[in-house]
Structures are given as C-alpha cells and as structure tokens.
Amino acid sequence: MAYDFRYSPVVDQVGIEERVARFNTRSIKKGSKVQVLKLALNMIDLTTLEGKDTEGKVTQMCYKAMHPHLALPDLPSTAAVCVYPTMVKIAKEALKGSKVKVASVSTAFPSGNSTMQIKLLDTKLALDNGADEIDMVISRGEFLKGNYNFVFDEIATIKDLTHKYNARLKVIFETGEISTLDNVRRASDIAIYAGADFIKTSTGKIGVAATMPVTLVMLDAIKDYYFKTGIQVGMKPAGGISTAKGALQYLVMLHETLGNAWLDNKWFRFGASSLANDLILQLEKEAKGVYYSKDYISVD
Amino acid sequence: MAKKEVKKLEYFTDWKYAPSPEATDHIRLQKQYDLFINGKFVKPNSGKYFDTINPATEEKISSIAEANDKDVDSAVKAARGAYDKTWSKMPAKERAKYIYRIARLIQERARELSVIETLDGGKSIRESRDIDVPLAANHFFYYAGWADKLEYAFPNRNPKSLGVAGQVIPWNFPLLMAAWKIAPALATGNTVVLKPAETTSLTALKLAEIIQESGLPDGVVNIITGHGPVGASMVNHKDINKIAFTGSTNVGKWIQKAIAGTDKKLTLELGGKAANIIFEDAPINQAVEGIINGIFFNQGHVCCAGSRLFVQESVAEEVIKKLKDRLETLIVGDPLDKNTDIGAINSKMQLNKINQYLKIGVNDGAEMYQSSCSIPKKGFFVRPTLFLNTSQSHRISQEEIFGPVLAIQTFRTIEEVIEKANNIPYGLSAGVWTDKGSRIFNLTSKLRAGVVWANTYNKFDPTSPFGGYKESGFGREGGLHGLMPYLKF
Numbered sequence: 001m002a003y004d005f006r007y008s009p010v011v012d013q014v015g016i017e018e019r020v021a022r023f024n025t026r027s028i029k030k031g032s033k034v035q036v037l038k039l040a041l042n043m044i045d046l047t048t049l050e051g052k053d054t055e056g057k058v059t060q061m062c063y064k065a066m067h068p069h070l071a072l073p074d075l076p077s078t079a080a081v082c083v084y085p086t087m088v089k090i091a092k093e094a095l096k097g098s099k100v101k102v103a104s105v106s107t108a109f110p111s112g113n114s115t116m117q118i119k120l121l122d123t124k125l126a127l128d129n130g131a132d133e134i135d136m137v138i139s140r141g142e143f144l145k146g147n148y149n150f151v152f153d154e155i156a157t158i159k160d161l162t163h164k165y166n167a168r169l170k171v172i173f174e175t176g177e178i179s180t181l182d183n184v185r186r187a188s189d190i191a192i193y194a195g196a197d198f199i200k201t202s203t204g205k206i207g208v209a210a211t212m213p214v215t216l217v218m219l220d221a222i223k224d225y226y227f228k229t230g231i232q233v234g235m236k237p238a239g240g241i242s243t244a245k246g247a248l249q250y251l252v253m254l255h256e257t258l259g260n261a262w263l264d265n266k267w268f269r270f271g272a273s274s275l276a277n278d279l280i281l282q283l284e285k286e287a288k289g290v291y292y293s294k295d296y297i298s299v300d
Numbered sequence: 301m302a303k304k305e306v307k308k309l310e311y312f313t314d315w316k317y318a319p320s321p322e323a324t325d326h327i328r329l330q331k332q333y334d335l336f337i338n339g340k341f342v343k344p345n346s347g348k349y350f351d352t353i354n355p356a357t358e359e360k361i362s363s364i365a366e367a368n369d370k371d372v373d374s375a376v377k378a379a380r381g382a383y384d385k386t387w388s389k390m391p392a393k394e395r396a397k398y399i400y401r402i403a404r405l406i407q408e409r410a411r412e413l414s415v416i417e418t419l420d421g422g423k424s425i426r427e428s429r430d431i432d433v434p435l436a437a438n439h440f441f442y443y444a445g446w447a448d449k450l451e452y453a454f455p456n457r458n459p460k461s462l463g464v465a466g467q468v469i470p471w472n473f474p475l476l477m478a479a480w481k482i483a484p485a486l487a488t489g490n491t492v493v494l495k496p497a498e499t500t501s502l503t504a505l506k507l508a509e510i511i512q513e514s515g516l517p518d519g520v521v522n523i524i525t526g527h528g529p530v531g532a533s534m535v536n537h538k539d540i541n542k543i544a545f546t547g548s549t550n551v552g553k554w555i556q557k558a559i560a561g562t563d564k565k566l567t568l569e570l571g572g573k574a575a576n577i578i579f580e581d582a583p584i585n586q587a588v589e590g591i592i593n594g595i596f597f598n599q600g601h602v603c604c605a606g607s608r609l610f611v612q613e614s615v616a617e618e619v620i621k622k623l624k625d626r627l628e629t630l631i632v633g634d635p636l637d638k639n640t641d642i643g644a645i646n647s648k649m650q651l652n653k654i655n656q657y658l659k660i661g662v663n664d665g666a667e668m669y670q671s672s673c674s675i676p677k678k679g680f681f682v683r684p685t686l687f688l689n690t691s692q693s694h695r696i697s698q699e700e701i702f703g704p705v706l707a708i709q710t711f712r713t714i715e716e717v718i719e720k721a722n723n724i725p726y727g728l729s730a731g732v733w734t735d736k737g738s739r740i741f742n743l744t745s746k747l748r749a750g751v752v753w754a755n756t757y758n759k760f761d762p763t764s765p766f767g768g769y770k771e772s773g774f775g776r777e778g779g780l781h782g783l784m785p786y787l788k789f
Contacts, residue, residue: 010735012755015586025426027320027638036315220585223309227621230306256629259309 003193005148008186009224011217016181020212023253033248034286040247041068041279042076043265044272045103045236048083049110049204058087062094064300069280071296072287078276079265080133084109085122088129103133103170107158110174110203112137116154123158127165134162135170137203138187140177148190155194163195170198170236170269176208181217188221198234204271209239212253219257232261238271244282247275311629320638322425327412332363333501335371335525336508338378339518345370350527352501355422356635356644356679364501367526372493372533375522379464379491380539382519387491388461390517396447399486401514403440406433406479409510413503417475418635420502422644422680423598425636435760436479439778442762443483446783450488453780459787461489462565463541466534469504470547471497471646472601472702478504480777481544482521488786490542493522493534497547499647501525535559542786545569546603549700549726549771567775567785569603569767571700572728574749575721576606576757577711580614582733583755588622591706594731594757596630596642596684600704601650603772604729606757608697610717613710620688620708627671627684634676642704645680654682654703661687661696666707692720700726714739722748727769731757750776 028036046065048057058081065078080101081091091102104126108114114122123134136158142150155171162169171191175184191199199218202209215237222233235254241247247270254262262268277297285291332349334341349363367375387395406413413436414428423432450459465485469477474496485492496504508523524530531551535543535558545555546569559566576594578587594606611619635643645651662668667688675681682704690697690707697707711717721730730749732740740754750768753759760766765781767773775785 009585010581010583012583012586014756015583015589018756019586019589025430025638026317028317029320030318032316032318224585226309227306227618255315256311259311260314261309263314 003189005152005186005190008182008189011181011185013181013213016213016216020216020253023212023256024249026252028248028252034283036248036251037244037279037283037286038076039263040244040251040270041276041283042079043269044078044276045080045082045238045269046078046276047081047204047238047271047273049105053084053087055087055090058083058090059094060300062091062100064276064298065100066095066098068276069297072280072283075280075283079269082135082271085126085129085131088126088131092130101132102130103135104129104131105135105137105203107136109135109137110205112139113141116157119154119158120161123161127162127167131167133168133170134158135172135200137172137174138191140174143178143183143187148186151187152190152194155191155196159195168197169195170200170234171196172200172203172238174203174206175201175210175214176206181213184214184217185221188218192221192225192233196233198236198269200236200238200271202237202239202271204239210237210241210271212249215250216253216257219254223258226258232267234267234269235262236269236271241270241272242274242278244275244278247279309625309628317631317639319634321634321636322415322418322638324415324419324636327415329362329416329502333505333525334365335367335375336505336523337371337375338381338522339512341508344368350498352420352499354419355499355646356676358679361419362502364498364505364525367524367530369533371524372530372537375493375524376464376466376534376537376539378519378522379493382517383463383491386517387520388489392448392450392489395486395489396444398514398516399440399444399447399483402510402516403437403444405510405514406437406440406507409506410434410437413475413506415636416506417503418643421471421474421500422635422646424640424643425638426640427598432473432476435762436476439476439479439483439762443487443782447487450783450787453783454787454789457789459488459789462786462788463490464539465490465492465542465544465786466537466540467492467494467544468531468534468547469494469496471500472598472603474500475503475507477546478507480546484777484782485544485786486520488783490786491520493524493540495524495526495531495534498525498527532558540564542566544775544785552773565785567767567777568773569775569777570728570771570773571726572603572605572768572772573608573698573700573724573726574604574606574729574731575608575610575747576731577610577717577721577733577743578612578615578619579734579736579739580612581735582615583735584615584618584622586755587733588619588626590731590733590755590757591623592626592630595706596704597758599642599645599682601646601702602758604751604758605702606729606731607701607706608721609706609708610711610721611708613712616710623686624669627686628673630671630673630684632671632673632675632681632683642684645682645703648680650702651680651682654701654705657696657699657701657703657705658685661690661694661705661707664694664696666690666694666696692723698724714742718743718746725771728772729753
C-alpha cells in the first residue's frame with residue numbers, strides 16, 4: 001500500500017483539546033465505574049525501568065501484578081510487567097503459570113541512539129530471554145530530520161524479528177520530543193504501516209509523558225487505519241497517568257473513539273507504576289463506601 | 301493485501317454509562333409566576349395563567365401569567381418613569397455597579413439557573429451549565445465595563461440613551477438571550493420591557509428575582525410574559541423608543557412593517573441556514589467534530605446552526621462515513637443527565653415541525669440517515685439526522701428547520717461552493733474548514749454571512765459582535781457594536 005508520510009492528515013490542536021475537554025465532562029458512576037476501574041487495572045503494564053532495579057524488586061512487582069490486592073482476591077491481574085531485557089528471565093520465572101505477560105524495552109531504550117546492529121541484538125536478547133512483547137523506541141533524531149523512511153525501515157526491521165518470536169511489538173515515539181500533534185500523527189502512521197502491534201506515547205524518562213490530546217491523535221490514526229483496512233492496532237499511553245480518575249478519562253476517550261472492540265488489554269495498555277494502587281483505593285471505596293488508609297495497600 | 305471487511309464500530313454495548321442526573325432538590329420554583337412590573341410581581345389584568353411544561357417529560361412545572369395590552373402599558377409606563385426619574389440621571393459609573401451586581405448574582409445562582417433552564421427548555425444540563433449560564437453572566441460583566449466609557453467608545457459623537465427599549469426574545473437560549481438584550485440596554489442608560497418566549501419564561505422570571513435582589517431601581521427592567529399578542533402589543537406601543545427582536549424571519553418582517561413610519565429604532569436577529577464548508581486539506585477528524593457540534597448543539601435550536609454541510613468531493617466519502625460513526629456516540633435522552641449530548645426538543649409544536657421536514661426531505665428524494673440510538677417514549681425527542689444527496693433546490697437545504705437535521709452536499713471547486721453557500725435568503729453565519737490560511741481569508745471576504753468561523757464553530761463571546769446579513773436581520777449584538785443600537789449620536 002503506497003503511503004507518503006509527508007502527507008499524513010493534519011491535526012488541529014484547538015479542535016483536539018476541545019474534544020478532550022468534552023470527554024472529561026463525562027460523569028461515570030456506580031456499576032459503570034467499578035466495571036471500568038477493574039478493566040483499567042487489567043490494562044496496566046506494571047513497569048520498573050531503573051538503573052537501580054534489582055532481581056528482588058522485579059520479583060516483588062511480578063507478584064503484585066498477579067495479585068494486585070489481597071483484600072479483594074477477585075480483582076484481575078495486570079496485563080503485563082515491563083522491564084529491561086536483563087530482567088526478562090527473572091520476570092518470566094516469577095510469573096510462571098499466570099496470564100501476565102512480560103514486556104521488555106529494547107532498541108537502546110530510552111534514547112534509541114545506537115546502530116541498527118546493536119538494536120537488533122538488544123531486542124534478540126529480550127526475546128531469547130522469553131519476552132512476550134517488545135517496547136521499542138524510534139530514532140527521534142532521524143524523524144525530526146524528516147528521514148521518515150529511516151524510521152519506517154527500523155520499525156519494519158525490528159518487526160521482522162519480533163514476528164519470528166511471535167512477540168507483539170509496541171513502538172514508542174517519545175511524543176514529548178517530537179512535540180507537535182502533526183508529528184505525532186505522522187509518527188503514528190509510519191509505525192502503523194510499518195507493522196506496529198501497538199503504538200505508545202512515551203518512555204517515561206523525560207518530563208513530558210502521555211497526555212490526552214496526544215493519545216487522541218494516536219487513537220484517530222488507529223481508527224483511520226481500521227476504517228481503511230479492518231486491522232486493529234493497539235494503543236499504550238505511558239507515563240504521567242497515576243490516578244483512577246485520569247485512567248477513567250482515558251478509557252472514556254478510548255471507548256468513544258474506537259468503541260467496544262478496543263476495551264480489552266489486547267488493544268489498550270496503560271504504562272504505569274503507581275496507577276494500580278489508586279485504582280485499588282477507589283475500588284475499595286466503591287465496595288465499602290469509605291476511603292481507607294493507603295497503608296493497607298501494598299506498594300510493590 | 302486482502303482487504304478485510306471493515307465492520308462498523310460499536311459503542312455503549314459492553315460499557316453503558318450509569319444514569320448521572322443533576323440534582324433538582326436545590327432549586328426554588330413557585331407554583332405560579334406573576335408579571336414583573338415596576339420592581340414588583342403583580343397579577344396580570346387578564347387574570348389568566350398558562351402552563352409551562354418540561355419538554356422531556358411533558359409534565360407541568362409552573363403557571364405563568366398571560367399579559368394583555370393594559371399590562372404592557374403599565375410596564376412601559378414603569379420603564380418610562382424609571383428612565384425619567386432615576387436611570388437617565390444616574391452617573392454612568394453607578395449604573396455599572398448594578399449591572400456588575402446582576403452578573404455576580406447570576407454566578408452565585410448558576411447551578412439553580414442551569415437546572416431550571418434545562419427543566420423548562422429541554423437543553424442538556426452540560427450545555428446550560430457550561431455555556432448558557434456562564435455566558436449570560438459574562439455579558440453582564442462585559443457591558444458593566446462599558447457603562448461609564450461610552451464617550452471613549454464613540455469619541456466626539458456624544459452618545460445618548462434612547463429611552464425605553466422593548467425586547468422580545470426566543471426560546472432557544474432563554475436566559476442568555478435575556479442577558480444579550482438587557483445588559484447593553486442598561487449599560488447605555490435605557491430602561492427595559494422584556495418578553496420571554498411563552499415556552500421558556502422561567503429563567504427570565506428568576507432573573508427578575510435576581511434584579512430585585514440587586515437593588516436595581518424599580519421599573520428599570522420589567523419582565524412580562526405571555527404569547528405572541530403581548531409582543532405585538534409592545535411593538536405597537538407608542539412610548540417605546542426601540543425594539544430589539546430575536547426570533548423567526550416571518551415575525552421579524554411583520555415587526556418591520558408594523559413600525560414603519562414611526563421613529564422606533566429596530567434590531568432584528570432572525571433565522572439562518574448556515575453553510576459549513578470542508579475542504580480536502582482540512583483536519584478532517586476535527587472538522588467532523590466541528591460539524592457535529594455545529595448542527596447538534598442545543599438540539600439544532602440555534603439560529604446560526606451549521607445546518608448545511610458542503611464537503612469537497614475528494615473527501616466526501618471519508619467525511620460522511622465519519623459523521624455516521626460519530627452520530628452513534630451522541631447520547632440522546634434525559635436533559636438533566638450529565639452525560640446527555642442531545643436533550644429534548646423545546647415544544648410539541650417544534651417537534652411536529654421537525655418531523656414534517658424529515659418527511660419532506662424523504663419525499664423530495666434525499667437519503668435520510670439517523671443514529672441508531674433509542675429515544676425516550678415520553679417527551680419530545682428526535683434522533684440526530686443526516687440527509688445525504690441533497691441539492692440546493694431541496695426544501696431541507698433552503699428552509700430553516702431549527703432541529704438536529706443536517707443537509708449534506710458535495711462540491712468540486714471553490715467558486716461553486718461560494719455560489720451555493722450564498723444562494724440562500726439567510727446570511728447569519730458560516731464555517732470554513734481548511735489548513736490553508738489564505739483560503740480562509742478568501743472565503744471570509746466572499747461569504748455573505750455576519751459571522752464566519754474558521755476551523756471551529758458556534759463560538760460565542762461577549763466581546764464579539766453577532767448579527768446577520770439579508771433575511772437573517774440587521775444590527776449587531778455583543779462587543780462594542782452591540783452598544784450602538786441602544787444609542788443616538
């Protein structure tokens with residue numbers, strides 16, 4: 001399919017912000033709230049991406065992913081845990097027998113400043129260690145230079161590799177660095193046409209992470225592609241979403257843009273570390289009618 | 301690549317939003333409302349009252365006094381007395397304080413006013429809460445600022461007030477239209493007799509309570525209720541200096557005939573049938589959203605509603621597909637529910653008119669497409685509707701429907717779309733959607749419409765003048781221009 005990424009659809013920022021403001025006036029109550037708080041929990045990629053990560057920390061996080069809250073044993077697990085390639089084996093072992101997937105960042109995360117050879121090796125390391133999903137970063141420098149074919153090719157190359165391992169590929173744009181909504185739309189089109197299974201906003205390593213306007217532009221790109229081809233692509237906003245209220249607003253936007261088919265962790269993820277506990281706090285509040293101390297919720 | 305069958309996206313099947321109605325226990329409404337004349341609520345001479353109902357439930361809310369010629373006369377006398385004795389003699393900066401106080405009181409009682417607006421008129425609580433009531437307060441704030449600066453607004457022209465203004469307002473934005481009319485009249489030193497529409501008198505009467513509370517001198521604002529003849533009586537009253545009317549073109553024409561030969565000043569803000577034009581380079585997803593808001597805002601009961609859509613043919617298929625898809629996410633139903641996008645049609649009469657136009661459209665050969673949403677059995681509701689394959693000669697493309705009905709045509713060249721957009725007796729507003737700045741300026745200079753929005757629609761601000769060309773009326777409301785119809789130089 002021929003597609004010239006210089007001519008990606010334009011985006012009107014004012015219009016996007018107004019649409020987001022409309023989503024945020026939705027009032028979600030009672031059963032319809034509980035249902036979606038649980039869904040949000042089930043969509044989390046519980047993440048730790050720090051230089052100081054230890055095997056113990058990753059193991060503990062995996063347990064949290066499987067059993068978010070002991071007091072509410074019927075809560076769903078999170079969708080995945082997200083770690084560096086060197087931690088994949090540990091996570092895989094800790095999650096054995098559960099539905100929780102292991103996602104690994106790769107391609108010289110977070111900057112992506114390395115050679116293709118290194119990026120492939122990095123990805124292969126994660127896949128050989130058993131990663132179910134790969135979160136790659138694009139070369140923002142090449143993108144900003146206007147070298148869109150370079151970005152397309154690097155995504156397609158990594159996709160070839162993940163495809164061999166039957167792993168799903170998430171493509172991170174670092175939207176805080178490519179900055180304009182027109183660029184976000186263009187990056188979305190490039191990644192989708194290059195074979196991304198998911199498109200993802202951010203690494204969580206710079207100041208500006210996921211925002212609702214950026215996510216809406218990406219959802220629109222996914223929708224346009226679906227209308228053209230009938231193929232679903234997933235979405236993962238990452239970084240900066242730490243409250244249940246915020247997560248609900250994202251899900252209203254997801255629901256009213258892409259509909260029921262995307263209300264599933266196969267097609268939507270939150271990249272977050274502290275969101276899970278706020279969801280649990282709100283679920284407890286809905287169940288018991290009162291807030292209780294955060295000391296009762298584990299911080300793994 | 302084999303093309304998969306693209307299914308329609310489905311919404312609200314697995315996740316239905318629970319009802320989230322705005323509370324009504326905090327509002328204060330009387331069982332019966334009298335006329336507000338000379339600072340007091342007085343019984344109508346006729347002794348008659350009529351029911352005002354909630355269009356979403358068809359239940360009676362309250363009884364409203366029916367004024368007659370005698371009541372009109374005493375209201376005008378009160379306004380004249382207040383003008384002669386107090387209002388025209390008061391220093392302008394003192395006038396400003398009263399207007400400012402009214403604005404503050406509207407803000408303080410915003411929640412109550414928005415609930416009553418929604419109950420009485422059928423518009424969604426989201427709109428009355430986020431648009432109508434805040435904008436009404438802003439109009440008073442804005443014109444409070446002008447009251448003592450008229451000499452600066454019109455330097456060396458010696459602006460003087462006119463006297464008594466008779467104002468007749470419509471049912472689509474009851475409180476907001478009252479604010480549009482009263483605020484500039486008071487700021488320029490005139491006194492007022494205002495008549496709200498018979499289906500939506502309540503917020504104007506609540507405004508009367510606010511005016512009482514503000515301590516505005518008696519008789520400066522008089523609010524009288526009733527049906528058409530009350531308005532006619534105001535138009536014909538000899539001691540009124542200025543008529544301001546917002547409503548239908550037919551009534552506007554009648555008013556103009558009625559006051560011919562008198563020295564009454566007149567402003568008319570009448571109907572519209574605005575063209576919303578999408579070019580192929582437009583930000584399509586945002587344009588679609590703008591089209592939706594342009595026609596479905598306030599159930600389409602908007603004189604500047606973007607009720608005709610012109611799409612450039614290269615993107616027509618995409619735009620129409622997206623419009624159909626977006627219709628499915630519009631929530632139609634209980635206006636008091638915070639999630640409702642489209643509320644109730646204002647009256648049985650208007651509902652019948654809209655339904656009749658739907659029949660006319662189908663009979664004329666246009667293709668009708670409606671949202672699959674269910675609508676409440678009780679109350680006055682219409683599904684959001686698109687008409688495809690319409691032409692200029694279709695009645696649904698020519699006449700103002702004043703409902704949630706969009707007539708869609710395609711075009712090829714810019715000359716063609718300008719000609720078609722202007723080929724209508726109305727000229728209130730238009731919308732242009734394109735990424736190209738030069739094209740926006742080209743069109744704004746050629747479209748014969750009072751307001752042209754670019755890459756947005758239905759934006760209102762007290763600082764911005766609003767008004768029409770051709771049969772959409774004359775005179776401007778809002779902004780500096782909005783002062784002029786209430787002044788002589």
